[in-house]
Amino acid sequence: MTRSKRIAGTIAHRSAILVYIVVALFPLYWLLKVSVTPNDLLYSEGVRLWPSHASVDHYLFVLKHSDFPRFFQNSVIVSGSTAFIVTILASCAGYALSRFAFRGKYWIVILMLLTQMFPLVMLIAPIFKMLSPLGLTNSLTGLVIVYVAFNVPFATFLMQSFFDGIPKDLEEAAMIDGATRFRAFSQIILPLTLPGIAATLGFVFTAAWSELLFALMLISSSGVSTFPVGLLSFVSKFSVDFGQMMAAGVLALIPACLFFLFIQRYLVQGLTAGAVKG
Amino acid sequence: MASIDIADIRKAYGPVHVLHGIDLSIHDGEFVVLVGPSGCGKSTLLRMIAGLEDISAGEIRIDGRRVNDLEPKDRDIAMVFQSYALYPHMTVAENMSYSLRLRRTAKERIAAAISGAATKLGLDALMARRPRALSGGQRQRVAMGRAIVRAPKAFLFDEPLSNLDARLREQMRGEIKKLHQSLGATSIYVTHDQIEAMTLADRIVAMNAGLVQQVGSPLDLYDRPANLFVAGFIGSPAMNMFNGTYCANSAGPAIEVQGGTRIPLQRQHQIADGAAITVGIRPEHIPVGATNDAGIRCKVELVEPTGLGTILHIRPFGTTLKAFTLNRDVSGSDAVTIRLPAEWLHLFDAQSGQRLP
Amino acid sequence: MTTVAQHARLPSDHRPFLRRLATASEPWLYSAPALILIVAVMLVPLALGLSYAFRDVRLLNPFSGGFVGLQHFETLASDKNFARALKNTLFWAGASVFFQFTFGLILALLLDRPFRGRALAQALVFLPWAVPSFLSGLNWAWLFNPVVGPLPHWLTALGIFDAPTNLLSDPQNAMWGPIIANIWWGIPFFAITLLAALQAIPRDLYEAAAIDGANAFQRFWSITLPFLAPTIAITVLLRTVWISNFADLIIVMTKGGPADRTQIVASYIFTQAFRRLDFGYASAIALVLLLLLMAYSLLIVLLRQTMLRRA
Numbered sequence: 032m033t034r035s036k037r038i039a040g041t042i043a044h045r046s047a048i049l050v051y052i053v054v055a056l057f058p059l060y061w062l063l064k065v066s067v068t069p070n071d072l073l074y075s076e077g078v079r080l081w082p083s084h085a086s087v088d089h090y091l092f093v094l095k096h097s098d099f100p101r102f103f104q105n106s107v108i109v110s111g112s113t114a115f116i117v118t119i120l121a122s123c124a125g126y127a128l129s130r131f132a133f134r135g136k137y138w139i140v141i142l143m144l145l146t147q148m149f150p151l152v153m154l155i156a157p158i159f160k161m162l163s164p165l166g167l168t169n170s171l172t173g174l175v176i177v178y179v180a181f182n183v184p185f186a187t188f189l190m191q192s193f194f195d196g197i198p199k200d201l202e203e204a205a206m207i208d209g210a211t212r213f214r215a216f217s218q219i220i221l222p223l224t225l226p227g228i229a230a231t232l233g234f235v236f237t238a239a240w241s242e243l244l245f246a247l248m249l250i251s252s253s254g255v256s257t258f259p260v261g262l263l264s265f266v267s268k269f270s271v272d273f274g275q276m277m278a279a280g281v282l283a284l285i286p287a288c289l290f291f292l293f294i295q296r297y298l299v300q301g302l303t304a305g306a307v308k309g
Numbered sequence: 310m311a312s313i314d315i316a317d318i319r320k321a322y323g324p325v326h327v328l329h330g331i332d333l334s335i336h337d338g339e340f341v342v343l344v345g346p347s348g349c350g351k352s353t354l355l356r357m358i359a360g361l362e363d364i365s366a367g368e369i370r371i372d373g374r375r376v377n378d379l380e381p382k383d384r385d386i387a388m389v390f391q392s393y394a395l396y397p398h399m400t401v402a403e404n405m406s407y408s409l410r411l412r413r414t415a416k417e418r419i420a421a422a423i424s425g426a427a428t429k430l431g432l433d434a435l436m437a438r439r440p441r442a443l444s445g446g447q448r449q450r451v452a453m454g455r456a457i458v459r460a461p462k463a464f465l466f467d468e469p470l471s472n473l474d475a476r477l478r479e480q481m482r483g484e485i486k487k488l489h490q491s492l493g494a495t496s497i498y499v500t501h502d503q504i505e506a507m508t509l510a511d512r513i514v515a516m517n518a519g520l521v522q523q524v525g526s527p528l529d530l531y532d533r534p535a536n537l538f539v540a541g542f543i544g545s546p547a548m549n550m551f552n553g554t555y556c557a558n559s560a561g562p563a564i565e566v567q568g569g570t571r572i573p574l575q576r577q578h579q580i581a582d583g584a585a586i587t588v589g590i591r592p593e594h595i596p597v598g599a600t601n602d603a604g605i606r607c608k609v610e611l612v613e614p615t616g617l618g619t620i621l622h623i624r625p626f627g628t629t630l631k632a633f634t635l636n637r638d639v640s641g642s643d644a645v646t647i648r649l650p651a652e653w654l655h656l657f658d659a660q661s662g663q664r665l666p
Numbered sequence: 667m668t669t670v671a672q673h674a675r676l677p678s679d680h681r682p683f684l685r686r687l688a689t690a691s692e693p694w695l696y697s698a699p700a701l702i703l704i705v706a707v708m709l710v711p712l713a714l715g716l717s718y719a720f721r722d723v724r725l726l727n728p729f730s731g732g733f734v735g736l737q738h739f740e741t742l743a744s745d746k747n748f749a750r751a752l753k754n755t756l757f758w759a760g761a762s763v764f765f766q767f768t769f770g771l772i773l774a775l776l777l778d779r780p781f782r783g784r785a786l787a788q789a790l791v792f793l794p795w796a797v798p799s800f801l802s803g804l805n806w807a808w809l810f811n812p813v814v815g816p817l818p819h820w821l822t823a824l825g826i827f828d829a830p831t832n833l834l835s836d837p838q839n840a841m842w843g844p845i846i847a848n849i850w851w852g853i854p855f856f857a858i859t860l861l862a863a864l865q866a867i868p869r870d871l872y873e874a875a876a877i878d879g880a881n882a883f884q885r886f887w888s889i890t891l892p893f894l895a896p897t898i899a900i901t902v903l904l905r906t907v908w909i910s911n912f913a914d915l916i917i918v919m920t921k922g923g924p925a926d927r928t929q930i931v932a933s934y935i936f937t938q939a940f941r942r943l944d945f946g947y948a949s950a951i952a953l954v955l956l957l958l959l960m961a962y963s964l965l966i967v968l969l970r971q972t973m974l975r976r977a
């Protein structure tokens with residue numbers, strides 16, 4: 032290949048990457064831009080890339096005079112407990128799939144794969160019917176139960192693949208050292224799966240944070256609304272005040288993006304390196 | 310320290326039978342080495358003793374107590390893994406003290422035990438490090454240290470040195486031997502390496518295809534292999550084998566090989582005249598002489614210098630034999646004379662492969 | 667005292683049984699909590715949902731609940747809205763998957779080449795994946811809104827639009843709004859899976875092909891594509907099913923409007939259940955959707971197998 036052709040190729044490659052980055056970030060950038068544009072400039076400055084002067088008024092309003100902090104708190108509670116519970120359940124189930132050969136394992140895998148296939152919309156009505164006599168509609172607990180069940184199958188597969196990466200010798204060594212299997216699991220294997228646990232936590236948290244349909248269906252009072260539901264009702268209530276809506280949007284984005292960066296960091300890191308051979 | 314008795318142990322993974330009935334008695338303080346080709350079931354047997362695999366049939370007793378149904382943690386044995394299986398998130402000191410902490414041993418006793426073990430193994434300077442900051446040899450030592458701090462009833466080793474380079478392996482081999490001499494603990498050691506087996510073992514157990522082929526002292530297996538498998542497996546370079554027929558006529562007992570050459574034997578054997586037998590002789594037991602000495606004359610086909618001496622490939626009759634000589638001046642296409650001394654010949658029944666009585 | 671004595675005299679084969687029981691039940695103990703939850707919150711409702719499809723279940727009507735046989739399906743057969751939703755679903759899933767896959771593959775190929783700042787670039791281009799779906803829907807709805815969004819103005823400047831109007835209120839083309847949002851949001855998923863698959867291709871294959879004289883395009887065609895094919899098949903299949911069921915963006919951006927032009931089957935089910943509280947009818951639609959998707963998956967799997975057998 033000639034030198035000039037190679038340089039041209041490199042330039043084309045970098046420009047293509049740049050286009051992708053711009054397309055990926057532009058909508059988020061615009062969200063940020065409108066959220067800091069004062070109302071009087073919003074219409075007059077239309078498609079300018081940055082307002083002539085920026086303010087955080089919209090953020091202050093959203094935080095002080097709306098139900099936003101409540102939605103935020105509800106969402107943190109729901110997503111946090113979902114992530115926490117799912118990770119515990121998925122760790123145990125993933126460990127069973129990774130370490131035991133037992134009759135029925137095949138069927139568990141099939142069952143979990145199937146749940147990934149069928150339409151969740153199909154479950155909306157029956158779940159509502161089942162939860163309402165238990166008093167679990169309009170309640171964060173009900174939402175957590177549903178989210179945990181929806182997220183457990185995928186999280187189980189995720190945890191299983193992390194356990195598969197940890198040599199079996201380690202817990203056998205622990206069992207010979209005098210540990211029960213459960214102790215070997217909790218003291219030796221789980222600490223080594225920390226990156227996997229972090230990834231699972233982050234993944235489930237993000238999924239629960241974004242869930243809309245079941246939250247809309249199961250929750251009707253704003254006191255227990257999660258963020259997506261709250262933001263939607265907020266949008267219909269304040270539908271003229273774009274600055275405030277977008278400020279709320281940016282605030283909703285922060286936890287999800289933080290968790291995303293969190294996952295990235297941990298996925299790369301492997302702790303087992305020193306344990307096996309060298 | 311304890312004795313270990315293994316009675317008719319069998320193992321099957323579903324339809325696959327791996328061990329076909331192993332009987333073995335290991336005395337208190339004995340160092341037993343299991344050798345055998347890959348896949349013959351050495352690790353499986355070791356792991357059954359440790360309690361890591363279920364026992365399909367048979368019985369294992371440690372110190373007379375049946376342990377078939379005991380969890381590994383209740384058998385009071387220690388194991389050193391080929392991969393070392395050090396806990397990556399614990400320091401060397403934590404790795405070594407884990408078993409004692411699980412048993413809620415008093416802090417001072419733990420400290421004394423691990424510092425004693427660390428000194429024995431030369432790990433004092435490394436106690437605060439994590440396994441990934443250690444070299445292969447150091448990791449190996451930590452694995453040993455983890456096993457000895459507990460003073461268990463028995464040690465199990467599954468190819469503990471096979472991840473080390475040749476020099477380090479030699480050094481660690483010596484240390485394991487010294488350790489065993491000072492602790493006197495019952496040990497079962499699995500290896501592929503003949504030299505390890507010969508140098509370490511009080512007794513060697515040679516296994517093949519899920520069966521014990523021979524149990525005996527290293528020299529026993531070397532001098533009196535019970536069958537063709539053991540004869541071929543123990544010793545390097547391997548024992549020469551060739552076929553012949555047994556003749557017991559008036560000229561005295563002898564073997565007749567291809568081409569009519571007769572090799573005289575020391576004594577009569579209880580086998581029919583004309584029976585097919587397999588003869589074995591180790592390369593180092595074939596004296597190589599100059600052309601005009603008495604014996605079988607043959608040409609050297611290939612020369613393999615080993616430094617210490619030379620391995621010659623020769624073809625006195627039909628079969629290629631290897632002979633080892635300390636003479637380093639032999640070169641290819643030289644003619645030599647060899648002898649097959651009757652006292653070094655091993656005779657096996659060609660059909661059953663068993664040593665002739 | 668007696669218990670101790672009895673204990674000592676227990677025949678020895680009692681223990682193996684207990685032990686065998688303990689060994690056999692251990693994996694089940696680990697997986698039971700997850701399994702119980704899945705059965706209770708997914709399988710039981712699924713069964714209930716199937717039964718609703720043949721019953722009259724309206725939340726606001728206390729006398730409902732009776733068995734109505736195939737009545738819902740008869741209604742469905744003549745429901746024009748459903749027929750349109752079905753057509754919209756095809757368009758929605760087809761266009762979304764096609765563009766997500768194409769752009770995702772290109773991105774994966776771009777990222778497969780090492781360059782300085784790759785880690786950062788990767789984190790940035792994958793960021794849309796972390797944006798909650800409802801928020802990306804809102805975000806794009808705002809971008810298409812001529813009051814605060816730049817897109818209508820730019821499209822007008824480019825001559826694609828006559829005047830800066832909202833794409834989402836144009837009955838002819840409104841569907842493109844959610845589709846564009848979906849493409850933006852879904853590219854990272856394909857890029858991540860395909861990138862992982864790309865990086866699993868042994869590098870020396872490319873070197874061998876280059877030495878054999880293959881040019882870049884031939885290498886892509888004869889090495890990259892065959893290696894990616896299984897991943898592509900499975901991700902496209904799963905993604906199509908998933909997107910067909912994915913109503914968030916539509917509910918947030920257009921609520922199925924204008925004039926039901928962007929209603930897909932999944933959002934239609936949601937509307938029936940949520941707005942009209944007609945659970946029976948909603949379940950009947952869901953059952954039909956489930957059957958269609960299963961037929962589609964089966965078709966793809968069969969196709970793949972005949973192709974494999976022929977190859």
Ligand SMILES: Nc1ncnc2c1ncn2[C@@H]1O[C@H](COP(=O)(O)OP(=O)(O)OP(=O)(O)O)[C@@H](O)[C@H]1O
Pocket residue numbers: 322325327345346347348349350351352353354501
């Ligand atoms: N879980 C299993 N299922 C079926 N067969 C198995 C299983 N584990 C081991 N085996 C078989 O049992 C036989 C003995 O295995 P084992 O690990 O004991 O061999 P080994 O003598 O230790 O070999 P090596 O020297 O290579 O370590 C092998 O043929 C192996 O394929």
Ligand SMILES: [Mg+2]
Pocket residue numbers: 351352353467
């Ligand atoms: Mg082995």
